[in-house]
Amino acid sequence: MILSHDGLPPLRDVIANHGLSARKSLGQNFLLDLNLTSKIARRAGDLSQCDVLEVGPGPGGLTRALLMEGARKVVAIERDERCLPALAEISAAYPDRLTVLEGDALEINPMQHLNAPIRVVANLPYNVGTELLVRWLTPSDWPPFWQSLTLMFQKEVAQRIVAEPGSKAYGRLSILAQWRTEAKLAFELPPQAFTPPPKVISAVVHLERLETPRFPANAKDLSRTVSLAFGQRRKMLRASLKSLGSDIEERIRAADIDPTTRAEQVSIEEFCRLSRVLFPE
Ligand code: SAM
Numbered sequence: 001m002i003l004s005h006d007g008l009p010p011l012r013d014v015i016a017n018h019g020l021s022a023r024k025s026l027g028q029n030f031l032l033d034l035n036l037t038s039k040i041a042r043r044a045g046d047l048s049q050c051d052v053l054e055v056g057p058g059p060g061g062l063t064r065a066l067l068m069e070g071a072r073k074v075v076a077i078e079r080d081e082r083c084l085p086a087l088a089e090i091s092a093a094y095p096d097r098l099t100v101l102e103g104d105a106l107e108i109n110p111m112q113h114l115n116a117p118i119r120v121v122a123n124l125p126y127n128v129g130t131e132l133l134v135r136w137l138t139p140s141d142w143p144p145f146w147q148s149l150t151l152m153f154q155k156e157v158a159q160r161i162v163a164e165p166g167s168k169a170y171g172r173l174s175i176l177a178q179w180r181t182e183a184k185l186a187f188e189l190p191p192q193a194f195t196p197p198p199k200v201i202s203a204v205v206h207l208e209r210l211e212t213p214r215f216p217a218n219a220k221d222l223s224r225t226v227s228l229a230f231g232q233r234r235k236m237l238r239a240s241l242k243s244l245g246s247d248i249e250e251r252i253r254a255a256d257i258d259p260t261t262r263a264e265q266v267s268i269e270e271f272c273r274l275s276r277v278l279f280p281e
């Protein structure tokens with residue numbers, strides 16, 4: 001049998017041997033090229049002194065790359081129990097360096113298995129990815145448990161994460177991400193990189209946490225302010241925030257912002273100031 005350079009079978013064989021036909025309901029589009037998964041692992045930074053939290057390892061292409069790139073330990077959460085035997089083979093090849101937790105990443109708390117510094121790396125279904133990203137970005141205390149997030153998204157979502165004020169993609173994700181991290185679009189992947197190929201182009205983003213957020217604000221209040229403001233992104237702030245009270249124009253002015261401005265023109269600094277005025281401690 002021909003083996004890959006990590007001494008394990010090629011991913012195509014792993015999938016065939018374990019009957020891992022991709023399930024659409026679990027957003028399964030697998031990366032089978034270890035050169036590509038290594039590229040993602042390397043983008044996460046120097047892993048040698050880090051534990052890595054991986055979400056959705058599937059047959060283990062990215063998991064193997066993370067271990068090959070020297071991660072001290074990988075903790076992987078996978079929902080599809082069909083993948084567990086394939087992941088157990090990787091655990092056996094890297095004794096004590098891979099822990100697999102079976103279940104839904106939105107429910108499981110992996111913290112008891114992880115030691116700082118921790119980097120998060122994931123190729124997840126996009127809906128789960130966005131939900132987790134927002135959770136990872138909005139804990140009440142900062143800095144968070146993780147040092148960096150290296151995540152695959154649909155290209156349009158990746159563009160929203162790194163978008164600047166005034167652009168069409170600028171919105172809630174841009175503000176929540178850039179308020180507390182240095183967010184970069186790393187590279188794109190065409191549909192053919194995946195098996196089966198999805199309908200969309202994908203992109204990897206890398207977010208490195210800032211030790212303190214760029215501007216003071218309470219995460220919950222900022223998130224609420226931004227969600228309301230972009231709920232009707234074509235409207236002026238005084239209209240989109242109207243539900244907060246009849247004196248909303250004065251309060252927006254108190255934050256030194258023109259109430260006729262539209263959300264996409266408001267900078268992160270201004271949104272932080274606005275949330276402090278709208279929701280005083
Ligand atoms: N990381 C693998 C790769 O790059 O080839 C698989 C990527 S595939 C896009 C997404 C993986 O996430 C699948 O293995 C799927 O079963 C798993 N998954 C989907 N929803 C999940 C959830 N809520 N929690 C944990 N894993 C999930």
